[in-house]
Amino acid sequence: MGRPPCCDKISVKKGPWTPEEDIILVSYIQQNGPGNWRAIPTSTGLLRCSKSCRLRWTNYLRPGIKRGSFTEHEEKMIIHLQALLGNRWAAIASYLPERTDNDIKNYWNTHLKKKLAKLGGHEHGITSSRHQSITKGQWERRLQTNIHQAKQALSDALSLDKSDNTNSSKKSSETIPVVQNSATYASSTENIARLLENWTKKSPNSSSQSTTTTTYSTSFNNSISSPSDGAISTTPEAILDNQMPLSLLEKWLLDDAVVQGQDGDFMDMGLMGETTADFRTILQF
DNA sequence: AATCAACACAACCGCCACCAC
DNA sequence: GGTGGTGGCGGTTGTGTTGAT
Numbered sequence: 001m002g003r004p005p006c007c008d009k010i011s012v013k014k015g016p017w018t019p020e021e022d023i024i025l026v027s028y029i030q031q032n033g034p035g036n037w038r039a040i041p042t043s044t045g046l047l048r049c050s051k052s053c054r055l056r057w058t059n060y061l062r063p064g065i066k067r068g069s070f071t072e073h074e075e076k077m078i079i080h081l082q083a084l085l086g087n088r089w090a091a092i093a094s095y096l097p098e099r100t101d102n103d104i105k106n107y108w109n110t111h112l113k114k115k116l117a118k119l120g121g122h123e124h125g126i127t128s129s130r131h132q133s134i135t136k137g138q139w140e141r142r143l144q145t146n147i148h149q150a151k152q153a154l155s156d157a158l159s160l161d162k163s164d165n166t167n168s169s170k171k172s173s174e175t176i177p178v179v180q181n182s183a184t185y186a187s188s189t190e191n192i193a194r195l196l197e198n199w200t201k202k203s204p205n206s207s208s209q210s211t212t213t214t215t216y217s218t219s220f221n222n223s224i225s226s227p228s229d230g231a232i233s234t235t236p237e238a239i240l241d242n243q244m245p246l247s248l249l250e251k252w253l254l255d256d257a258v259v260q261g262q263d264g265d266f267m268d269m270g271l272m273g274e275t276t277a278d279f280r281t282i283l284q285f
Numbered sequence: 286a287a288t289c290a291a292c293a294c295a296a297c298c299g300c301c302a303c304c305a306c
Numbered sequence: 307g308g309t310g311g312t313g314g315c316g317g318t319t320g321t322g323t324t325g326a327t
Contacts, residue, residue: 014296014297015295015296015297015320015321016295016296016321016322017295017296035313036312037312037313038311038312038313049297050312050313051297051298051312051313051314052296052297054313054314055295055296055297056295056296058314059295059296060295060296087316087317088315088316089315089316090314090315090316101315101316102294102295102296102316103294105316105317106293106294106295107293107294109317109318110292110293110294111293
């Protein structure tokens with residue numbers, strides 16, 4: 001038998017969230033912090049499943065979420081992180097702190113998959129439709145067999161990025177379709193999210209936010225905002241804790257010397273499910 | 286102006302991992 | 307070790323919007 005539903009489905013409301021519901025949810029989280037989602041429906045009177053509350057928060061109301069079109073750089077990062085990690089959207093999202101896993105997943109499914117298919121079964125050989133049926137165990141094996149291709153893909157992307165940097169903003173406006181600002185409602189939720197901006201800085205509970213994306217977002221932004229204070233760590237722990245900006249991770253992946261003679265550095269660490277051996281394989285290629 | 290297809294994205298569903306008991 | 311509860315994740319669906327005819 002399957003496990004019982006997370007909440008009483010009879011009294012649960014479904015469908016789009018109203019601004020009023022958003023305000024109730026945000027108010028609760030302002031006071032109590034994110035987490036303990038099960039308590040939210042009973043505490044707030046919201047006729048929503050706890051899962052629905054969590055999703056609404058993490059995908060829409062959480063501060064720091066960037067909406068609108070993806071930049072060319074973001075697009076390339078998604079393509080090549082997907083090549084490295086597979087359809088592990090939460091892991092990919094941890095390197096794009098302003099984007100949610102849902103956003104990235106949607107963008108992949110609606111834009112990038114078609115785009116790559118149009119390019120003719122793209123050479124990277126790791127992404128695309130055949131990837132969808134691959135199980136987690138298969139992913140681990142495939143990661144090892146395709147690591148050469150993956151690294152080459154990332155290397156190519158980086159060289160492209162660097163050559164494109166000078167005119168990337170112009171090109172992105174030409175190549176990336178502008179996402180229409182479809183919802184007047186969106187602006188109201190943006191206002192709600194804006195209300196939370198200060199709260200994230202002062203709330204004692206903000207440090208206990210449960211999503212990896214949020215955790216990374218904080219450290220990522222700190223690193224970006226103070227690049228000269230030496231706060232950026234390039235230790236394996238920093239990578240595994242998602243505290244390393246992608247640019248440094250890229251350097252790690254591409255700089256063979258970094259991992260030479262560091263056996264033991266990765267013991268007893270896990271990166272979102274990868275085994276220590278998997279991660280060592282990536283770095284030692 | 287009306288209709289329809291394509292698109293974009295928010296939300297739901299089911300499965301799984303982890304944890305407490 | 308077994309069981310149940312909870313949160314998290316990825317796949318999929320539903321719905322509103324836009325563009326073409």
